[in-house]
Amino acid sequence: MEEQERTILVIGSRLLAYPDDNFINEQIDIKDCINDNITSPELKKELNKALKSIHRLSPEELKKLYVSTFDLKAKHGLYLTAHELGDSSKRGAAFIRLQKIISDAGFERVDDELADYIPMLFEFLAVAPDSQDNDRLVRRLAVALKRIISSLPLDNPYYNILYILRKNVFPEPTKEEIAKLEFEREDADLEELPYPIMYK
Template sequence: MNDREKLMLAIASRMLTYPTEALYEEKEAVIAAAKETDAALEKAAAALFCLPLSEIQSLYVSTFDLQEKNGLYLTYHEFGDSPKRGAAFIKLQKMINEAGFERNDGELADYMPMLFEFLAVSEPSRETERLCKRLAYAVQRIAGHLSEESLYMPVFSVLMEQIFEQPSKEEIEALEQQREKADLENLPYPIMY
């Protein structure tokens, strides 16, 4: 991964992180950095950050937090509600810790914006290459569920076109078969006493 791609990942990380006051104060720096990398990313950053903070927060919540298929947690996209998700989460956390990357935002280890930042500062390795493949699947899956009008769609498009390799149909089918849906059957006992 070259320096330009690493910068693009860092920008995507900022744009896809929950918009706090501190992040909003960095908006000019994010837009300037995006201008150095890609016109579509610059346009997306400018469109997003021209909104008031409260509108960006509302848009973020309605796009990612209230839409299950758009959630920004890697292991959810890979495994759904499978018990395999916990093991994958632990392996991911171990890889991040062994690389010396410190998480200080309180997010889970599979939070995709944090993983983009991790890739932006990490040295290439077998583990980071595998992580890129895993993220490519999740990014493509989210992009497939976002509307074309979403202010976040250009970020996902840039990631798929310039950072991550498109997963093959066979890879997508294999990953989709690993996913498990939530068990919503009636419980065998009453919840209320």
Template sequence: MAANPVYQWFSALLCYPEADLLEALPEFQTALQQWPELSAQQTALQGFLDYLGSHSLRELQENYVATFDRNRNHALYIFEHVYGEDRDRGSAMVDLLQEYRRGGFELGDDELPDYLPVLLEYLAQVPSEHAQKLLGDAVHVVAHIAGKLNAAASPYAALLQGVTALSPVAPLPLVEPPVRDMDEAMETFGPDFSGQEPLLKPSIETVQFYPKSAYHAAAKGAAS
């Protein structure tokens, strides 16, 4: 059994919808009504469950693809919003993989470590204090994606807002990620495990969901 099932609840709902998800809607409904962690967001999250229950599987799948796969602003890959095409993205990927492995969590070959449902599944398995720390590090990005989805009137905004509400850390605004010439980066650093992105060896042991320079810049702006 998961140590923190509420994260698993969000993880499953943020994945590409399949028939078994719709079959399990009564279980998701029961959890929403019973878990105190979700009480503050219950109305919005109920709206998302209603959305799933009122559309066909094909409609849900088409909307999911249009929302997350065809719109980079809504991507559920955390480092997409932090590093963009900067070479540090590869290093952050490796750091996150190491975090998962320290917790005994191995990814499949077709999964990237910064995919938000993967991170949430990991948070469901680790001690609550550690899960809260990691979520507090990542919440700035989660809230950023939530804002983009909300601006697009997407029903998925409720899920990202719900995850944000679980964090002990208040989110700060996210600065725009740097842009780097990918041909140059590939030539200098070589491809990552997928053969697509430059990959660096990790230089630190902690995961940087939010670069310190960007964090301090956002904090300074929020305080002014």
């Protein structure tokens, strides 16, 4: 994975994490990250636009938007296996496999978030070495992102960062991958509240 793609993943992981009290203060750090690591003027402009569309809201407005966008609609949820399996009992085994991928790469989670939390997986891919397991994870995330974006309103402030991730980091899912996701998923009932994650 190219360094610029890793930078986009880091930015995406921050912007898509639950906006706690420290989130607004991270705006300067994210801007610096964009200016220091993104070489394409067009991409830099798109990322700053995505950042501005989110940070123009007050902290309380942003928290309400986050919950209404990602927690109340299954198609927009930020949990990978929920997109793949819905409420299937197979999710437990999927969590274990994801945690093993993370552990085998030499990382450990330092928060209580579920192993399939998409912003956390973005951060993991941004720092983990390339591997076959991670390549497969990229393709799985590509399908989930496609599903989220396909039903998210264009005027939702989170749309821009999701679209940038989809266009610049993740491959276009095949028809077979999309069909497999639709076939294996059971109706999901997502109630988890997401919180930001950090790796050490």
